[in-house]
Amino acid sequence: xxxxxxxxxxxxxxxxxxxxxxxxxxxxxxxxxxxxxxxxxxxxxxxxxxxxxxxxxxxxxxxxxxxxxxxxxxxxxxxxxxxxxxxxxxxxxxxxxxxxxxxxxxxxxxxxxxxx
Amino acid sequence: xxxxxxxxxxxxxxxxxxxxxxxxxxxxxxxxxxxxxxxxxxxxxxxxxxxxxxxxxxxxxxxxxxxxxxxxxxxxxxxxxxxxxxxxxxxxxxxxxxxxxxxxxxxxxxxxxxxx
Amino acid sequence: xxxxxxxxxxxxxxxxxxxxxxxxxxxxxxxxxxxxxxxxxxxxxxxxxxxxxxxxxxxxxxxxxxxxxxxxxxxxxxxxxxxxxxxxxxxxxxxxxxxxxxxxxxxxxxxxxxxx
Amino acid sequence: xxxxxxxxxxxxxxxxxxxxxxxxxxxxxxxxxxxxxxxxxxxxxxxxxxxxxxxxxxxxxxxxxxxxxxxxxxxxxxxxxxxxxxxxxxxxxxxxxxxxxxxxxxxxxxxxxxxx
Numbered sequence: 001x002x003x004x005x006x007x008x009x010x011x012x013x014x015x016x017x018x019x020x021x022x023x024x025x026x027x028x029x030x031x032x033x034x035x036x037x038x039x040x041x042x043x044x045x046x047x048x049x050x051x052x053x054x055x056x057x058x059x060x061x062x063x064x065x066x067x068x069x070x071x072x073x074x075x076x077x078x079x080x081x082x083x084x085x086x087x088x089x090x091x092x093x094x095x096x097x098x099x100x101x102x103x104x105x106x107x108x109x110x111x112x113x114x115x116x
Numbered sequence: 117x118x119x120x121x122x123x124x125x126x127x128x129x130x131x132x133x134x135x136x137x138x139x140x141x142x143x144x145x146x147x148x149x150x151x152x153x154x155x156x157x158x159x160x161x162x163x164x165x166x167x168x169x170x171x172x173x174x175x176x177x178x179x180x181x182x183x184x185x186x187x188x189x190x191x192x193x194x195x196x197x198x199x200x201x202x203x204x205x206x207x208x209x210x211x212x213x214x215x216x217x218x219x220x221x222x223x224x225x226x227x228x229x230x231x232x
Numbered sequence: 233x234x235x236x237x238x239x240x241x242x243x244x245x246x247x248x249x250x251x252x253x254x255x256x257x258x259x260x261x262x263x264x265x266x267x268x269x270x271x272x273x274x275x276x277x278x279x280x281x282x283x284x285x286x287x288x289x290x291x292x293x294x295x296x297x298x299x300x301x302x303x304x305x306x307x308x309x310x311x312x313x314x315x316x317x318x319x320x321x322x323x324x325x326x327x328x329x330x331x332x333x334x335x336x337x338x339x340x341x342x343x344x345x346x347x348x
Numbered sequence: 349x350x351x352x353x354x355x356x357x358x359x360x361x362x363x364x365x366x367x368x369x370x371x372x373x374x375x376x377x378x379x380x381x382x383x384x385x386x387x388x389x390x391x392x393x394x395x396x397x398x399x400x401x402x403x404x405x406x407x408x409x410x411x412x413x414x415x416x417x418x419x420x421x422x423x424x425x426x427x428x429x430x431x432x433x434x435x436x437x438x439x440x441x442x443x444x445x446x447x448x449x450x451x452x453x454x455x456x457x458x459x460x461x462x463x464x
Contacts, residue, residue: 039387050282155271
């Protein structure tokens with residue numbers, strides 16, 4: 001699994017290189033493509049009652065459909081990371097470190113902070 | 117790096133468990149949270165002319181800001197994969213396999229398909 | 233109120249013209265700006281339990297915050313309609329006409345169609 | 349045109365009432381539906397080079413497709429305004445008033461502020 005993520009990145013780079021599609025991968029286009037996939041993900045869930053979402057998506061076919069849209073989001077995210085030449089996983093580790101400090105266990109345990 | 121992704125997943129699970137936040141992680145809430153982070157990413161790029169985006173975001177500080185918003189998207193995507201109990205990287209490999217067949221190199225080389 | 237919408241469009245056009253900002257209003261930038269505002273809207277609701285959202289946002293201050301983000305979405309939507317030179321309200325009327333036919337009352341009454 | 353917007357709101361209310369769909373119109377579901385439509389809008393533009401977007405979408409068919417997705421965004425925005433019982437156009441006027449003060453013509457003329 002761990003191995004698979006690095007493989008996925010390499011494979012996606014190879015996929016674009018073979019098709020000469022990197023030239024389309026400017027950041028604004030990639031973000032719009034990512035938004036398109038987020039939209040397809042949202043559509044799957046929009047009218048499912050919130051408290052039934054886990055049950056409805058335990059169905060293997062629906063779960064797989066959700067996984068496909070999520071994969072598309074991930075793939076464009078990796079494409080954007082390449083376009084900007086940044087190491088996404090490494091920055092995500094930094095963000096988690098910051099979140100651990102920002103939300104001390106003792107203060108936030110069991111209580112999600114609402115956005116003001 | 118490869119190792120880091122599996123570590124990131126484990127670390128994020130641990131983060132939520134310690135704060136008892138999994139109860140908030142229903143799919144619709146997670147997708148809205150992901151949309152929030154995509155929005156912050158989009159805001160960074162919105163008024164940057166498309167052909168200057170790579171240059172503007174070569175600046176280390178701006179690049180890092182973009183990486184932070186992208187990390188947040190990745191983190192909620194991992195949270196959603198956990199909420200739905202699916203293996204995101206494995207489905208993404210399937211999607212790439214399908215894309216390789218759907219877009220034969222000979223037919224699409226150098227030409228991005230427009231959405232109808 | 234009816235009058236206000238036409239006034240709003242005119243006022244927003246005037247706002248951009250006075251600032252010489254129309255040159256930034258290319259469609260891709262406007263969609264990214266709209267995505268940014270949708271993200272801010274989503275953030276307000278993300279961790280509010282679905283069945284409490286109406287109660288929580290009956291609070292005048294929170295309701296007004298939501299209205300502000302929704303206004304930003306509306307404003308960029310009007311900006312995009314101007315950039316593309318199309319009459320949004322008139323196309324929306326056509327869409328409603330199509331929806332009335334696509335979802336006959338007898339067939340869909342009380343049942344929201346799920347996205348496949 | 350001005351008249352049409354108030355008519356559009358009334359007509360959409362009537363559409364939902366006749367189908368007994370208001371019960372699905374909780375705020376989180378409506379925002380996800382709106383995100384779905386924003387995604388479809390983004391997909392139309394994603395791979396179109398930014399400096400050709402206006403030309404490509406001058407084509408009547410493509411322009412109309414864009415208008416349809418934008419209409420869907422508008423319609424869900426109106427649905428959310430109804431669900432929250434707020435007057436969207438009136439709040440949008442307030443936002444423009446605030447924007448006029450926040451961005452004095454003398455200071456920002458010809459220069460779009462970048463998001464930090």
